[in-house]
Amino acid sequence: MNYQAILDKYYKEDSPLRHILLTHSQSVAQKALQIAFNHPELDLDLDFLKEAAMLHDIGVIRCDAPGIHCFGDEPYILHGRLGAEMLRAEGFPRHARVCERHTGAGLTEQDIVGQNLPLPHQDFLPETLEEQVICYADKFFSKTRLDREKTIEQAKNSLAKFGEEGVVRFCRWVQLFN
Numbered sequence: 001m002n003y004q005a006i007l008d009k010y011y012k013e014d015s016p017l018r019h020i021l022l023t024h025s026q027s028v029a030q031k032a033l034q035i036a037f038n039h040p041e042l043d044l045d046l047d048f049l050k051e052a053a054m055l056h057d058i059g060v061i062r063c064d065a066p067g068i069h070c071f072g073d074e075p076y077i078l079h080g081r082l083g084a085e086m087l088r089a090e091g092f093p094r095h096a097r098v099c100e101r102h103t104g105a106g107l108t109e110q111d112i113v114g115q116n117l118p119l120p121h122q123d124f125l126p127e128t129l130e131e132q133v134i135c136y137a138d139k140f141f142s143k144t145r146l147d148r149e150k151t152i153e154q155a156k157n158s159l160a161k162f163g164e165e166g167v168v169r170f171c172r173w174v175q176l177f178n
Contacts, residue, residue, distance in 0.1 A: 003050075003051045003054045003055050006055060006058070006087070006090055006092075007021075007022070007054070007055070007058070010058060010061055010086070011061060015069070016069040017060070017061065017068065017069040017070060020068050020069060020143050020146065021057055021058075021060065021143075022054075023146045024057065024141055024142075024143045024146060025053060025054045025055070025056065025057060026054070027140075027141040027146075027149070028053045028056065028134065028137045028138045028140075028141055029049070029050050029053035029054055029137075031137035031140060031141075031149075032049050032050075032053045032133050032134050032136075032137040033046065033049060033050060033053075035133050035136070035137065035177045036049055036133065039177065042129055042133075044129055044130055044133060045130055048094065048095075048130055049130050049133065049134065051095060052094070052095045052098040052130065052131075052134055053098075053134050053137065053138075055083070055087060055092075055095050055098070055099070056080075056083070056098050056099055056102050056134055056138060057079060057080075057083065057099075057143075058083040058086055058087065058099065059078070059079040059080060059081070059082030059083025059084070059085075059086060059099060060072075060076070060079045060083075060143075062074050062078075062079070062082045063075065063076045063078065063079045063082070064076065067144060068143045068144060075118055077103065077117055077118065077119065078118060078119065079103075080099045080100045080101070080102055080103045080124070081099075081100050081119060081120075081124075083096070083099035083100070084096035084097070084099040084100035086099075087099060097127075097128075097131060098126075098130070098131050098134050098135075100124050101124050101125060101126040101127070101131050101135065102126065102131075102134060102135040102138050103124065103162075104159055104162030104163075104166045105126075105135060105136075105139065105159055105162070105165075105166035105167070105169040105170045105173070106123075106124055106125035106126050106135060106166065106169060107119065107123070107124045107125070107162065107166075108123050108124075108125065108165060109121050109122050109123050110165075111162060111163050111165065111166075112124075114163075115162075115163075125169075132173060132176075133177060135173075136170065136173040136177055139155040139158065139159065139170060140155055142158075152174055152178075155170065156170060156171070
């Protein structure tokens with residue numbers, strides 16, 4: 001699979017959003033691959049890890065987030081779900097699962113209902129190790145501070161807005177992936 005071809009289909013080559021997306025996604029991919037190299041016992045699919053990390057935020061193009069040059073119509077919280085729809089339409093259901101399950105440290109149906117989020121009332125939790133590694137790696141990089149990697153403490157603080165369950169899940173990943 002050529003993730004570059006999918007990005008080319010949706011993102012103009014010289015757009016500021018493409019630069020943000022690629023820079024962020026490359027950081028996430030690099031961290032995910034580093035985890036895989038540090039933990040060969042996990043037997044992670046390296047090709048999939050790189051591809052899915054590069055595509056995990058593809059749905060931002062359909063969202064309204066002017067601070068990162070997104071001028072779509074949908075709320076940003078939907079970017080994972082929108083990206084999943086895009087990748088399923090391209091024939092990549094496994095990559096789509098990464099998109100829809102990486103928000104926060106995953107979202108439970110209880111989180112969605114309790115916070116009145118505009119998402120289907122179901123769990124969107126990373127299940128496979130690859131999904132978990134990409135979700136975890138993503139927590140260390142924002143799209144507004146492309147030159148910085150967050151500390152574990154900063155990542156935990158960012159997750160707190162999604163609920164305590166996500167912080168607990170993240171802390172389990174810290175133990176597993178560090």
